Amino acid sequence: MTPSAPQAISDDPAAVVGAGPVGLIAALALARRGVRTLVLEAEAQQRIRPGSRAIVLALPTTHRIDTVLPGLGGRIRAAGIGVSGYDAFYEGRRIFLHRSEHGVLGRIARTDRLLTSLPQRVTEGFLYEACVREGVEFRWESPVSTMETGDGGVDLTLASGETISATYVIGADGARSAVRRAIGATMTGHTDDTPFIIVDVEAHPDGSTPLMPGHFYYREPRVDGRNVMHMPFQGGMRVDLQCTADDDADYLASPDGVRDWTSRIIDPWYGEHITWISTYRFHQVVADTYTDPHRRVLLAGEAAHLFAPWGGRGLNSGVLDATDAARAIAAALSAPSRATAHRAIGRCAAYRRAWGLRNRDVSSRALRIMRAPDRSTRLRRDLAARLAPACWPAAAWLANGPLQLPGPRLGSTDLY
Numbered sequence: 001m002t003p004s005a006p007q008a009i010s011d012d013p014a015a016v017v018g019a020g021p022v023g024l025i026a027a028l029a030l031a032r033r034g035v036r037t038l039v040l041e042a043e044a045q046q047r048i049r050p051g052s053r054a055i056v057l058a059l060p061t062t063h064r065i066d067t068v069l070p071g072l073g074g075r076i077r078a079a080g081i082g083v084s085g086y087d088a089f090y091e092g093r094r095i096f097l098h099r100s101e102h103g104v105l106g107r108i109a110r111t112d113r114l115l116t117s118l119p120q121r122v123t124e125g126f127l128y129e130a131c132v133r134e135g136v137e138f139r140w141e142s143p144v145s146t147m148e149t150g151d152g153g154v155d156l157t158l159a160s161g162e163t164i165s166a167t168y169v170i171g172a173d174g175a176r177s178a179v180r181r182a183i184g185a186t187m188t189g190h191t192d193d194t195p196f197i198i199v200d201v202e203a204h205p206d207g208s209t210p211l212m213p214g215h216f217y218y219r220e221p222r223v224d225g226r227n228v229m230h231m232p233f234q235g236g237m238r239v240d241l242q243c244t245a246d247d248d249a250d251y252l253a254s255p256d257g258v259r260d261w262t263s264r265i266i267d268p269w270y271g272e273h274i275t276w277i278s279t280y281r282f283h284q285v286v287a288d289t290y291t292d293p294h295r296r297v298l299l300a301g302e303a304a305h306l307f308a309p310w311g312g313r314g315l316n317s318g319v320l321d322a323t324d325a326a327r328a329i330a331a332a333l334s335a336p337s338r339a340t341a342h343r344a345i346g347r348c349a350a351y352r353r354a355w356g357l358r359n360r361d362v363s364s365r366a367l368r369i370m371r372a373p374d375r376s377t378r379l380r381r382d383l384a385a386r387l388a389p390a391c392w393p394a395a396a397w398l399a400n401g402p403l404q405l406p407g408p409r410l411g412s413t414d415l416y
C-alpha cells in the first residue's frame with residue numbers, strides 16, 4: 001500500500017484507467033491543471049474502434065472541452081456536421097420540420113449548431129493528440145486487474161502482476177469496469193428488452209449525405225410500423241431500427257436484412273455501402289457509488305453509468321463526469337488537510353451520481369416515448385401527433401421524444 005505521506009510531497013501520478021473518450025478528456029483535464037497523469041489502457045495503441053458510436057456531441061459538451069483546452073471544443077465542432085434538429089414523422093405523416101426557425105433545437109436554443117455529429121473515434125483522436133501535447137503518459141496493453149485504496153493513495157495491479165501507485169484514480173474503464181468492481185460499487189437499474197439495430201453506412205459520393213436532415217420516424221408504415229431514424233455524421237450516416245418483440249432481430253441485423261429495410265427509407269445505394277452493423281439491448285443503470293470509502297477514486301463515463309444513446313446522455317455526461325473529477329482531484333491534491341481533500345472528492349461523487357440518476361431517467365423517458373409500452377403514453381403520442389399541425393408545443397414534444405433536449409437542473413448550469 002502507498003505510505004500515508006502528505007499529498008503535496010507524493011511523487012505518484014494521478015492515474016486514469018481507460019483511454020476511451022472519457023478517460024482521454026479526464027487525463028487532459030488533469031494535465032491542464034498541472035497534475036502529473038498516467039493513463040493505463042488495456043488495449044493496444046493501434047486498436048481499431050469499430051462503428052460511429054457516440055456521434056452526437058452537444059454544444060455544452062464542446063464548450064466544456066473548450067474550458068479544459070481553449071479552442072479544442074471548437075476544432076471538434078468544426079470537424080463535425082452541425083445539427084439543429086431533424087424532421088419527425090408519425091405513421092407516415094411529417095409532424096415536425098427541423099429547418100428554419102421551426103427546428104426543435106434551433107428554436108429553443110437559438111442556434112443552428114446545438115449538436116455536432118461526428119464519429120466517436122474522431123473525437124477520441126482530437127483528445128488523444130491534445131493529451132500527448134500536454135505531457136500525459138500512456139501505458140497501452142496494461143489492463144488493470146485489481147486495485148486497493150487507502151488513506152495514502154491507491155495501488156493498481158496490472159494483469160502482468162506489476163503494481164503502480166497513484167495519488168488518485170479516475171475509473172474510466174467502461175461498461176465492465178475493473179475499477180468499479182474494485183471499489184465494490186454495483187450498477188442498479190434495468191435493461192430495455194427491445195433490441196435496436198444500429199447501422200453505419202458510407203457517405204454518398206455525390207456529396208449529399210452531410211446535407212441530409214436527420215429523420216426520426218415513429219411507427220413508419222414502410223418498415224411495418226417500427227420506429228426508424230437516420231442521422232448523418234461527418235463521413236457517413238447512422239441508421240437505427242427499433243425492433244418489436246416478435247421480430248427476427250438476427251435477420252434484420254444481417255446484411256440482407258439491413259439492405260431490405262434501409263432501402264425502404266433511404267436510397268438503396270446506402271444498403272450496398274454498409275460499414276458497421278450492431279444489435280444492442282440498452283442498459284439503464286447507474287453505480288450505487290462513484291467513489292471508494294477513502295475518497296481516492298472517482299468513476300466516470302460508462303464505468304459509472306450505462307444509458308441508451310437516445311437522449312445523447314452517454315458521452316455527453318461522461319465528459320462532465322471526467323472534467324468534474326479532474327477538478328475535484330486537483331482541489332484534493334492542493335487541499336490543506338486530508339479532511340478537505342476527502343470532502344472535495346465526496347462532493348464530486350455525489351453531484352455526478354445525482355446527474356447519473358437524472359440522465360438515466362431522461363434516457364428511460366426517451367425510450368418510453370419511443371416504445372410507448374403503456375396505454376397512456378400511446379394516447380399522449382397519438383394526441384400529440386393529431387395536434388401537431390396546429391400546435392407547435394405538441395409537435396415539439398413528440399419530435400423531442402427521442403432527443404430529450406436537456407434543460408438545466410439541480411441548481412447548476414450543467415445540462416448532463
Ligand SMILES: Cc1cc2nc3c(=O)[nH]c(=O)nc-3n(C[C@H](O)[C@H](O)[C@H](O)COP(=O)(O)OP(=O)(O)OC[C@H]3O[C@@H](n4cnc5c(N)ncnc54)[C@H](O)[C@@H]3O)c2cc1C
Pocket residue numbers: 017018019020021022023040041042043052053054055056057120142143144145172173174175176177178179198278280300301302303309312313314315316317318
Ligand atoms: C451504438 C452506440 C451509440 C452511442 N451513441 C451515443 C451518442 O449519440 N451520444 C452519446 O453521448 N453517447 C453515445 N453512446 C455512448 C458512448 O459511446 C459511450 O458513452 C462512450 O463510449 C463511453 O466512453 P467511456 O470512455 O466511458 O468508455 P469506453 O469508450 O468503453 O472506454 C473504456 C476504455 O477502457 C478500457 N478498459 C476497459 N477495461 C480496462 C481495464 N481493466 N484496464 C485498463 N483499461 C481498460 C477499454 O479498452 C476502453 O478503451 C453510444 C454508444 C453506443 C454503443
